[in-house]
Amino acid sequence: MRLVFCGTPEFAVPTLEAVIAAGHEVALVVTQPDRAAGRGMELQAPPVKRAAAEHGLTVVQPDKIRSNAEFRAQLEAVRPDAILVVAYGRIIPQWMLELPRFGNINLHGSLLPKYRGAAPIQWAVANGEVVTGVTTMRLDAGLDTGDMLLAQVVPIGQEETAMDVYGTLAPVGAELIVETLRGLECGTIYPKAQDHSQATLAPILTREDGWIDFSRTAQQIYDRWRGFQPWPGAHTVLRGKKLIVQRMYVMSASGEGEAGVLKVRGDVLMVGCGYGSVLGLDEVQMEGKRRMSAADFLRGFQVRSGERLGL
Numbered sequence: 001m002r003l004v005f006c007g008t009p010e011f012a013v014p015t016l017e018a019v020i021a022a023g024h025e026v027a028l029v030v031t032q033p034d035r036a037a038g039r040g041m042e043l044q045a046p047p048v049k050r051a052a053a054e055h056g057l058t059v060v061q062p063d064k065i066r067s068n069a070e071f072r073a074q075l076e077a078v079r080p081d082a083i084l085v086v087a088y089g090r091i092i093p094q095w096m097l098e099l100p101r102f103g104n105i106n107l108h109g110s111l112l113p114k115y116r117g118a119a120p121i122q123w124a125v126a127n128g129e130v131v132t133g134v135t136t137m138r139l140d141a142g143l144d145t146g147d148m149l150l151a152q153v154v155p156i157g158q159e160e161t162a163m164d165v166y167g168t169l170a171p172v173g174a175e176l177i178v179e180t181l182r183g184l185e186c187g188t189i190y191p192k193a194q195d196h197s198q199a200t201l202a203p204i205l206t207r208e209d210g211w212i213d214f215s216r217t218a219q220q221i222y223d224r225w226r227g228f229q230p231w232p233g234a235h236t237v238l239r240g241k242k243l244i245v246q247r248m249y250v251m252s253a254s255g256e257g258e259a260g261v262l263k264v265r266g267d268v269l270m271v272g273c274g275y276g277s278v279l280g281l282d283e284v285q286m287e288g289k290r291r292m293s294a295a296d297f298l299r300g301f302q303v304r305s306g307e308r309l310g311l
Contacts (some may be wrong), residue, residue: 012086018174081165108173116144126227214260218277247283267295
């Protein structure tokens with residue numbers, strides 16, 4: 001097929017590589033503009049742009065696409081059979097949805113209709129799901145509401161973070177896109193409408209999502225920490241200062257823990273959570289300080305049993 005590929009982060013790169021390897025013609029790559037990043041705040045190209053450059057592909061980086069006449073003319077001149085959209089980060093306008101004969105094919109990081117929205121992988125992990133997956137779908141004007149094409153289930157390990165799951169889903173999704181294109185070309189894929197009554201949302205993450213609510217169980221807090229890696233992570237307050245929990249583990253599902261109250265046992269730092277459960281704090285970072293092990297933190301800050309987090 002003759003394709004336009006829209007994508008931005010590392011998650012989208014395996015799909016771009018896979019469709020090229022499968023023999024499709026990627027006539028144009030659309031990605032977001034270079035952004036300032038790092039300590040020096042230097043402009044950095046998105047991973048998809050760097051990958052496209054290695055293959056000598058034409059790349060465009062429009063600031064806006066909805067009413068961009070120049071961009072529209074570029075796409076119309078390409079006359080793509082399909083437009084692939086993988087973590088592009090922009091809402092696709094109606095004129096673009098109607099342009100190719102096979103439509104705009106999206107790779108979504110969940111088993112639709114669950115986890116529609118900007119952060120499906122993070123919320124699946126944060127909610128303690130044991131399986132997730134990828135779905136290819138035909139985009140429409142709604143938020144991840146279009147007809148489904150193919151799906152692939154992928155398990156989530158008990159200790160896997162969102163970053164781990166990203167790394168697992170990206171190559172699986174890449175192969176699913178190739179399989180989807182093959183099925184569309186051969187006429188062997190029949191789009192299936194989503195059951196909207198089963199839909200759940202995965203909204204964009206905010207800094208507040210990283211706030212630890214100790215009324216939740218230790219397992220729920222741990223799952224949210226796994227899901228919110230690398231950002232917004234997990235943080236609370238100790239002695240009026242922000243305390244980031246860099247690593248944690250579930251010590252007990254039930255016991256004598258009092259929500260938010262610290263307990264020190266030798267070099268072990270733990271905190272009570274909901275329903276008497278107990279969370280171990282393995283590595284922490286006090287505001288303005290380096291990250292350190294629980295043992296170093298206990299010695300350096302003279303933390304005592306009975307101190308309370310979150311105040």
